[in-house]
Amino acid sequence: MVHYTSELADSNNQEVCTLLCDLLENQPPYKKTRFENAWYYKLISLKELSIRSFCESCDAESVFCATFSGTFKEIATECMTATTNVFDSASSKKYECFDGKSFILTFTFLCAKCKRPHYYSILITDGNILKIGQYPSYTSNEVQDVRKYKNLISKYYPELTKSINAYSQGMGVGAFVYLRRILEHLVESRFTGDKSWKFDEKFKAVEAAEQLIPEELSPAKLRIYSILSKGVHEYTEEECMELYLVVKFVVERMLDIEIEKQENQRKAKAAIAAINKKLQQ
Numbered sequence: 001m002v003h004y005t006s007e008l009a010d011s012n013n014q015e016v017c018t019l020l021c022d023l024l025e026n027q028p029p030y031k032k033t034r035f036e037n038a039w040y041y042k043l044i045s046l047k048e049l050s051i052r053s054f055c056e057s058c059d060a061e062s063v064f065c066a067t068f069s070g071t072f073k074e075i076a077t078e079c080m081t082a083t084t085n086v087f088d089s090a091s092s093k094k095y096e097c098f099d100g101k102s103f104i105l106t107f108t109f110l111c112a113k114c115k116r117p118h119y120y121s122i123l124i125t126d127g128n129i130l131k132i133g134q135y136p137s138y139t140s141n142e143v144q145d146v147r148k149y150k151n152l153i154s155k156y157y158p159e160l161t162k163s164i165n166a167y168s169q170g171m172g173v174g175a176f177v178y179l180r181r182i183l184e185h186l187v188e189s190r191f192t193g194d195k196s197w198k199f200d201e202k203f204k205a206v207e208a209a210e211q212l213i214p215e216e217l218s219p220a221k222l223r224i225y226s227i228l229s230k231g232v233h234e235y236t237e238e239e240c241m242e243l244y245l246v247v248k249f250v251v252e253r254m255l256d257i258e259i260e261k262q263e264n265q266r267k268a269k270a271a272i273a274a275i276n277k278k279l280q281q
């Protein structure tokens with residue numbers, strides 16, 4: 001059993017802020033993330049939080065804000081009174097203990113532009129924090145995000161949405177296999193070398209030419225190569241859940257590069273047409 005003094009309430013809450021934003025923005029429901037007891041104090045000192053989400057009214061990604069001047073403080077107070085006070089005779093200090101307690105927190109975030117609300121519920125229990133609900137749903141939010149790729153990968157688009165849906169329900173292997181099929185298609189269509197190479201070798205070659213994995217994700221590079229070299233039957237549920245978002249990021253990056261290329265070609269074509277028109281005058 002671990003006890004923490006309330007002195008920790010003043011410490012920097014950036015760590016818990018980052019954890020909460022990642023949980024609300026990116027993590028699927030029921031995926032557990034470790035929650036340290038000390039973070040309760042950081043959590044209750046939070047005044048506001050901003051996350052990015054797709055706004056159905058603005059029809060675009062937007063910043064959603066929640067301020068905790070009223071509601072959050074009330075919830076936090078409930079958390080505090082629900083704790084057990086423990087007196088440590090050795091140090092003559094009174095400690096508050098969160099062990100064995102569970103808390104549900106509900107958040108209402110408003111779109112910064114149009115004030116449309118998004119709702120989230122979080123459960124903190126057994127040393128873990130997890131999202132237990134959100135409206136609009138995780139899948140609908142994520143699918144809005146990838147709509148821009150629909151024309152680009154028309155044949156594979158349903159697999160991308162199925163992949164997101166499977167991930168939202170904690171079916172890591174299924175989600176990962178759908179995603180890998182799309183990645184294979186993208187790599188194969190770019191790879192011009194020896195067709196007999198293994199998939200992970202082809203991926204490395206394409207990655208080296210286009211730098212698909214940015215610097216900040218380089219610590220995960222070797223893990224990505226290693227998991228991509230495996231056969232479908234070798235994946236574990238945990239590996240797939242762990243690497244899903246990284247591989248999804250790589251897939252989206254490849255598609256973004258393609259969209260940018262098409263956009264540049266369109267602009268170049270328009271510029272040439274304008275120059276030719278001018279020269280004919």
Ligand SMILES: [Zn+2]
Binds near residue numbers: 055056058062113116
């Ligand atoms: Zn909006």
